[in-house]
Amino acid sequence: MLTAAAAQAKPNILRGSPSISFDIISTRVEQRRSTHGSSASVSLKQRLPLKSWDSHMHVVEPERFPVSPTAVYKPTPHTLPEALAFESRLGVENLVFVQPSVYGTDNSCLLDALRRLGPSRGRGVVVVDPATVKPETLNEWHTLGVRGLRINLQSVGKVVDKFELEETLIQHAELVRPRNWIIEIYLPLDMVPMVESILPRLGVRICIDHFGSPDLASWDDDDPTFNPYSLQGFSSLISLLRAGSTYVKMSAPYRLSKDDQMRDLQAMAREFLSVAPNRVIYATDWPHTRFSAIDISPFTECCLELCATKPGLAERLFRRNTEEMLGVDSD
Template identity: 70%
Template sequence: MLTSTQPPSNILGVSPRLSLTAISSPRIDQRLSHTPAGSTLPLKYRLPSQSWDSHMHVVEPQQFPVSKAAVYQPSVHTLADALAFESTLGLENLVFVQPSIYGTDNSCLLAALAQLGPSRGRGVVVVDPASIQPDTLEEWHELGVRGLRVNLQSVGKVMGESELEETLLRHAEIARPRNWIIEIYLPLKMMPMLESIAPRLGVTLCIDHFGSPDFSSLSKNQEGISFDPYTLPGFQSLISLLRTGNSYIKISAPYRLTNDRTQAQLKAMAREFLSVAPNRVIYATDWPHTRFTNIDITPFTEWCLDLCADEPGLAEKLFRRNTERMLDVNSTSS
């Protein structure tokens, strides 16, 4: 079994459960160059060609056992399953993000990334900065790894500013010389801390899942369509991070953040992100929607596409170009 410190040595045979035929599916043809408002064509014909799902997971607990500290027990979700799902939306390229259940053992992610290949895949791993070896990081880079994840939200970790700064600086020392990103999942209310720390890191940041806002304290009046996202604690700091030009935001996993009454709030946030920093917003499905069941991501993808309808080229940025820039897709190793 692959370990977190040893990359796969046989790229075409790292995991017998991952189907080779699954990665040879043809590119989606007959895309529209511009999506008319109200189009009823399937999404796979409306999303830009070579679009990316910038945040998804492959989970195989039988082949790659989860951490003893995992806060939930996952179902099996293979690379073949992922590709079947992505094809329904017309997403051709994948960013594998290390889920909390695997801790610092990136074996499952590396196996999937090795099989898909760096021309269609990127990876964001979780490491212990004190023990990870430089040779291992270089081998992972060749596979397509381009980021380190710091995940506080999934495990309920609370940090003060000094601890957060120390953690991010240690990761930045690894990421900076490789031009990797640090992907961070933390509550929106912690954004002022991150805004203060970010200039000392010298790396690109990617903030997961809308910045993880908490809508639970909203009044009925605030749930309306005229909602001002700047009333959310931390939102101004998040916008300031995006304005600096060295941070990205993922609009993803809406079901983790909202319900039918507060969907307008996420749309208001997304509109502001796209208005302020159209080159720094990226789309993702968060497949396989761990800890949730019966999720249909199609309506969310539809409204993401609708947000781009009035500005030519914006959908191309949201679904493709911004991810490619952030994760160095056009580098020589890809």
């Protein structure tokens, strides 16, 4: 049990003001910057790779686009201009709009934002009912920049068995396969073994949201080390990454880790980047729905630091992997 003084002394990498101390991470970052002379004063915005992507964010406008009557929470407005201002401050140029659970299968808000932004800077991942959506509708959305279908079990707390998950994935695969889209899946990490057994029969690429959504509550953060392979489903996620048809997003750390230094998520991230550096994706999860006082800059710093030892890895994480996954022409 931490004392009150010790708890207060612990740096919080997930929340707080931009002037927050990063403890060990910040020390390493400063050491790396000091080897490049004047780069020590370069801002985070200037250090992100050019043409970086935020591969998972949302626009929500309840007054213009009413949320679903079955929405599990009531969102506040977060408009496209607000999103662009946030991304500009961070240093990100390009956006992937992901359909939030509160809109169900009504993608009107997302499509409106994507239409206004344009396909040169934007991509979209929508939610559909595969039994009713029409091919011509999907083709029209493709011209706007939609490149994926999302299956969201975690946000609504839906639990399915292997048979139901297989049927759902097969139905979505039939829609994405001819368009070379992805299936994006938000589900608990302990369900990933089911995905591992099904994926070879689908013939499509998938992307797993938010580090695979692990349950990290049982880890005692007084223990200095964290073994991600102790998590049920992590070995399956690594096997999927090795197989070559799966991407994973490093995003939404505040939804997952209770450790102020994110040692658990860092351990997971190192494994991702080690086994599949071309299929790991950075994202902010803006506007951090159901959370408040989130500053994503420390997490972004952490992602840069994790890439520091391998030339070109930061550009992979922040740009190239997203472009390859979602069919963006790279220069």
